[in-house]
Amino acid sequence: MDISFDLLINAIAAGLLLGAFYAAVTAGVSISFGMLDIVNIAHPGFVILGSYLAYFININYGVDPILVSILMLPVFYALGALIYQVYYLSFEKRGQEALRGLAFFFGLLFVTEVALILVFGVDYRYVEAAYIGPSIHIGLVDLPLRMLVPCVAALALFGAIQIFITRTFTGRAIMAVSQDQLALQLMAADPIRIKRIAFGLSIAVAAVAGALLIIIQPVEPSVGREYIGRVFAICVLGGLGSMPGTLIAALLLGIVESITATFYGPSWAPAVAFGLLLLTLAFRPAGLLGR
Amino acid sequence: MNTTKFALITIVVGAAVMAFAHWYSIDYLFFASYTILQFIVLATAWNILGGYCGYVNFGSAAFFAMGAYSSVFMHKFYPLPIPALFIVSAIVSGIAGFGMGYLTLRLRGSFFAIATLALAVVLQTLVVNWEYVGGSRGAYIIRPESIEFAGITINYIEYLFGLMLLLTIIALVTARAIERSQLGFGFATIRDDELAAEACGVPTLRVKLIATTISGAFMGMAGAPFPYYIGYLQPSSAFGLEYAVNSIAMPMIGGTTSWVGPLIGAILLGSAQQYATVSISSEVNLLIVGLMLVAFVIIAPNGLIGLVQGWRRAWRKP
Numbered sequence A: 001m002d003i004s005f006d007l008l009i010n011a012i013a014a015g016l017l018l019g020a021f022y023a024a025v026t027a028g029v030s031i032s033f034g035m036l037d038i039v040n041i042a043h044p045g046f047v048i049l050g051s052y053l054a055y056f057i058n059i060n061y062g063v064d065p066i067l068v069s070i071l072m073l074p075v076f077y078a079l080g081a082l083i084y085q086v087y088y089l090s091f092e093k094r095g096q097e098a099l100r101g102l103a104f105f106f107g108l109l110f111v112t113e114v115a116l117i118l119v120f121g122v123d124y125r126y127v128e129a130a131y132i133g134p135s136i137h138i139g140l141v142d143l144p145l146r147m148l149v150p151c152v153a154a155l156a157l158f159g160a161i162q163i164f165i166t167r168t169f170t171g172r173a174i175m176a177v178s179q180d181q182l183a184l185q186l187m188a189a190d191p192i193r194i195k196r197i198a199f200g201l202s203i204a205v206a207a208v209a210g211a212l213l214i215i216i217q218p219v220e221p222s223v224g225r226e227y228i229g230r231v232f233a234i235c236v237l238g239g240l241g242s243m244p245g246t247l248i249a250a251l252l253l254g255i256v257e258s259i260t261a262t263f264y265g266p267s268w269a270p271a272v273a274f275g276l277l278l279l280t281l282a283f284r285p286a287g288l289l290g291r
Numbered sequence B: 001m002n003t004t005k006f007a008l009i010t011i012v013v014g015a016a017v018m019a020f021a022h023w024y025s026i027d028y029l030f031f032a033s034y035t036i037l038q039f040i041v042l043a044t045a046w047n048i049l050g051g052y053c054g055y056v057n058f059g060s061a062a063f064f065a066m067g068a069y070s071s072v073f074m075h076k077f078y079p080l081p082i083p084a085l086f087i088v089s090a091i092v093s094g095i096a097g098f099g100m101g102y103l104t105l106r107l108r109g110s111f112f113a114i115a116t117l118a119l120a121v122v123l124q125t126l127v128v129n130w131e132y133v134g135g136s137r138g139a140y141i142i143r144p145e146s147i148e149f150a151g152i153t154i155n156y157i158e159y160l161f162g163l164m165l166l167l168t169i170i171a172l173v174t175a176r177a178i179e180r181s182q183l184g185f186g187f188a189t190i191r192d193d194e195l196a197a198e199a200c201g202v203p204t205l206r207v208k209l210i211a212t213t214i215s216g217a218f219m220g221m222a223g224a225p226f227p228y229y230i231g232y233l234q235p236s237s238a239f240g241l242e243y244a245v246n247s248i249a250m251p252m253i254g255g256t257t258s259w260v261g262p263l264i265g266a267i268l269l270g271s272a273q274q275y276a277t278v279s280i281s282s283e284v285n286l287l288i289v290g291l292m293l294v295a296f297v298i299i300a301p302n303g304l305i306g307l308v309q310g311w312r313r314a315w316r317k318p
Helices: A005-035 A043-061 A065-092 A097-120 A145-167 A169-177 A181-186 A191-216 A223-238 A243-264 A266-283 B003-024 B027-053 B060-077 B082-104 B109-129 B156-180 B182-192 B194-199 B204-223 B226-230 B241-254 B260-279 B282-299 B303-316
Strands: A135-138 A141-144 B146-149 B152-155
Touching (some): A005 A043, A005 A145, A043 A065, A043 A191, A065 B282, A097 B241, A135 A145, A223 B109, A266 B082, A266 B109, B003 B156, B027 B060, B027 B260, B060 B082, B060 B109, B060 B226, B060 B241, B082 B109, B152 B156, B156 B204, B194 B204, B241 B260, B241 B282, B260 B282, B260 B303
Antiparallel strands (some): B146 B152
16 A cells, blocks of 8 residues: 555554644543543543533533533543442442443433433534634644644643642552541541542543533534543553543544544454454553553 | 363253243333343453453453454344354454454553553554444344244343343353353463563463453454344444443442352343442442442442352351
């Protein structure tokens, strides 16, 4: 096959933009799965919920989707905190998170998806904003603003989380909670409270990721399922709980997927993440930057 | 009661059901009960890994579809009678179960669950891109009107129903036999404490691989006659959401510790859904299954069987 150079360059550029967005989707899972050891497979469900909220408010009141998601942060944070409380009381406290906790999140994912189908139907929905449509050309490379704006927002979000986690007491406590709960208690921090904050944060991040998603592509309720493989592949490849690792893995997956889509057709793209996940599990389960 | 006795009893019950259905002979009854039997097999298969071993498989739809598409492939490649298709599907899905297990079960427990979730998406991608088995357009399978069987002509749907009934019996007898065997005790030790099991000399990886293989094979077998049942198989129906959620919800609602749980869960949920799909809408009915799953894992962690046992104990105490 002859690979034309500017097609390749464009595929890589698009992959980087896509990868930064994947990093925003994965950031929440990196916190919940990577740091708290809560296998929140319902995460993509909350992302799609965020998309639909952004869509609903954007269409009815004309508010920018990213702004909507930032305004919605407290709501999703509270939702996340509530879910953690239920999860803690019903499963973690009784030591049943392995089987029933997983089934619980699977049920949540499923209920969100079916509820969205019932309310909005299975049609693709999209938002309107000034930056959807035009693109910037730099030399050979074509950068659609539709991808560039979410990319910048995703990187800003990712940076903010990284600073919060490494520089503040609560952030460091979140990193500590999965390693040694007793030591954390000796530092006068309640592990359950820290986990609740962290889980709320991870769901709040999902709302922002959802708004970015609906800017990038039209959304329908079952789109979330395609992200399960991607999100966990990135999380595992990056090394559980490592934020820089997550970013590198997300960019990597974005590039590989974009190249696959360009040269073999977009219908093969969902398989890439899974292949990557299996390869990682088989050869380097600790991930790129894993401990 | 030993396994032979139990097998004989289920065969007698199965024969009685078959005789009754044949006497009653309404096509809709066969159509509806086929679906319920299919769910009993799926739920039982899921429970062999999920309930006995404690490893969650979210990819039931993938294993089911693998069985269904093996049949489509054989139909185009070299048509075989359906009993032979059961074996083909069992081999294909069993190998897939083994492979998934081998790659992910050596790691932390949740990796297997995540990998099975992603498996469904990837297999669907493969099937959509595979023109030979119909691709995204789907494949038509023309079902014969009837079949000659030892000199008697029987309706084809009745034939499919009979085969599914037989498969259900095999699945239930296998599940019950596993429960009482050394293998079953091995499964239970893994579910309760894998580290302790390993320390006591249970070959955990081998035991887990046996579980994923058996479970996968039965799910594939449940899917094998599906193209003939539905007549037109497309990826979105073979990988339908209802298989993934039902095969988890049914054992969870019935109770996961014994073979009775999935059976009760599948009969209750399956018939309720047959009723709801005709009378309400299929989305509302899936929503109800999802909500029931969430409610049951929170409120009644041991399912209906657990509830009944709890009441019995409370009854005896005072």
